[in-house]
Amino acid sequence: MTDPEEGEEEPRNEGDRESQAASDGATKSQPMRAFVLHPDIRTERSRRLPDLRLAEAVSLAAALPDMEIVGQEVVRLPRAQPGLLFGTGKVEELKARFKGLDVGLVLVDGPVSPVQQRNLEKEWGVKLLDRTGLILEIFADRARTREGVLQVELAALSYQRTRLVRAWTHLERQRGGLGFVGGPGETQIEADRRAIDEQVIRIRRQLDKVVKTRELHRASRRKVPFPIVALVGYTNAGKSTLFNRMTGADVLAKDMLFATLDPTMRGVTLPSGRKVILSDTVGFISDLPTQLVAAFRATLEEVLEADLILHVRDIAHPETAEQAADVAEILQSLGVKGATPQVEVWNKLDLVEGAAHEQLLAQAAKSETIFALSALTGEGLPDLLEAVSATFDEEKTERQLTLGFADGRRRAWLHAEGVVTGEAETEEGHRIDVRWTARQEKRFRDL
Template sequence: MTDKLIDRLPAPERAGVVIPWFTPADRPSPDRLQETSGLVEALGCELGFVRPDHVREVNSSFLLSGGLVDRMAADLDANECTIAVIDGALTPVQQRNLEKRLGRKVIDRTGLILEIFGLRARTKEGRLQVELARILYERSRLVRTWTHLERQRGGSGFLSGPGESQLEADRRMLDDRIVRLRRDLDEVKRTRAVQRAGRRRTGTPVIALVGYTNSGKSTLFNRLTHSDVFARDMPFATLDPTIRKLDLPSLGEAALIDTVGFISDLPTHLIDSFQATLEESLQADLLVHVRDRASASDMEQADDVMIVLERLEKESGLKLPPMIEAWNKIDALPEARALALRNLAATGSEPPAVAVSALTGEGMDALLALIETSLLRGRQEFGIVLGPEAGRARAWLHRNGDVTGDEMAEDGSARLRVRLSAERLGQFRAEFPDIEATLVV
């Protein structure tokens, strides 16, 4: 059960894809066809064909009707495909029956995405998360997928009762592995918590990029941080989260996080397994939602991102941070459409947005300015008088607040005007209870 979902051959695999749709609302858009093609190519397979098929009546044994299965078999043969992909959800029985009927390995959308994640994982944490997601997926498919479910005899002699079935043994083996993986990932969570606490102590703001897969997050990340993380025009080019220093015009150093992209029908197993990583976004000071405004499915993709974030918010108990949007790929739009988006962003949108091109660099200064404004929103300005002996408090305020004024008086005292969030104000009062901070009206 721990083998890869696809046994690769030295030569590239060739895949044929069917996207089943059931009602007019489900009919795949051209963007969905392109996304599915990109998923197959991201797996390193050659694409034989990709075709939407209208399933008028669901077949409980095959999902597809008999005529559609025959058509798929003929197309797989004609295109010399070694893998059949159903870009939808298959039950274990449907997957097994299709494999027997088509004579090829069959994977559904969840299996396809899991395979891509397995290829992209580079860090130990990423590999742990992918393995947990894969085992959770496999465990859910144990029921009725085995033909060797005869019970093993317990004890000795013909009077001994039936022992545990093969299915029960397999499930127990997977459960043991799940427990170990979750224990290892809990250690990852603790490490991340220590790192976050360190950033809070230094007053470093944290900004997380979130968005649909292939929306240009990694390209924008590289542009803002002058880095060279892997960025390519394919789904899930980024899997392992990356943190780099970001220099803000007035606030100085901040931390920018590049996260894994979301996708429609993101498998539940992946959300569960990557929760430690995804929660890093929820504990940021600001989210930058990167949207591909050149995509015809931009609105639907934005909704998919919010569905995942709201689920994480509900399950983790963490509140979503403030959010702004980076309207990316503005360079790929017709000039009239690009101008309309620039004007809409400039005159105000909700959430606040900036039209940018991560590829050409357009809008980067405006994006940094909006990030700063958003980080400062919610901070209040206080007047604080410090005696000559309060050098440590003065250094603390410069490190953790936004000092807008610092004047020395003749008696050696310092008069500061500083912006502080409610959290920072509480920390300051706990650290220096004898120093008064007066709200500037």
């Protein structure tokens, strides 16, 4: 028998041991048995395949601690029902399945109105979270910095303001989940909207102080001639693994959605000897809750401050193109300007084999802004580092160009290269201010 830990008293007899064991067992939480549903509604168009959307939702659910996924299903619907989302027959069928599987939580991969949530919980006798609530719960569990915690609380208040059937005891908790799926939240104690609004005001005041502190840090960094390189990309694209490979840091890097939530910055010395600051940011995801886009804007300001953006893509994912489109939309919504140079990093090359592997390498080799690599093995990383070095080492000049209205192809090329700093329409065409390298100028002249 091992010695009891210091400060703990060993049970004196067998009866005491049994009593203590029972007490310990009572305090340990059992995994929540969850079932994941993806409503495939005909009236709502999506560029994603329903089965892959369901798989992503299951991965989201698995990102929560103490969660056991016992079932999953794509539910095809001609249209959403106002009161129950699903038809009554499907509701009864799912109710029997949930009872047989002893399900305690149902995760619906899509928006669920407060009325639908309340009715479905009553019909099924389980807790229910929609996609927004699930992502908020993950963010609450992962956020570690003061700003991250405050941003999550603010987003949760905005989401829950119309859902007063839920509990509000989580507002007094210092860290951890929001109480949507367990813990004190199960008491269903309600707070009125005035209490919520007061919390919002308090959190925003605290957040203003934190944001001002971060702005002071950014102002200090601007005095140091170190460019900022920001890693962005879809969640689980491998940004943190690449960050660790480039910096030698030990940021949490797991095959898990939203493994990174708080921005992390480290200095990197490039092959040329130049030093840059590398920033690892929160991963993006399709249908990101609007509350989180607004709430995490301050966190993502590192991207707005960046001198170079590395868009990391999981090139082995079957919907890598759709994920890239989602990232581009969110960057645009954040106000990232086209003048900020961007490089695409096709990551997870180690998961692509044979002819497809060689094809990706050949395709990337044809572009000066695409690099195929494996952050896990290091394959292709030297080429990326050399390119980042060249981006900052090449001298750039400013020019003013005038392009006719019919010269749309060359104008589009300038915007795609991220060299446009200003543009105005004239009677002759477009007057465009550019800042580019000699190499880019030569390529433009050759178009």
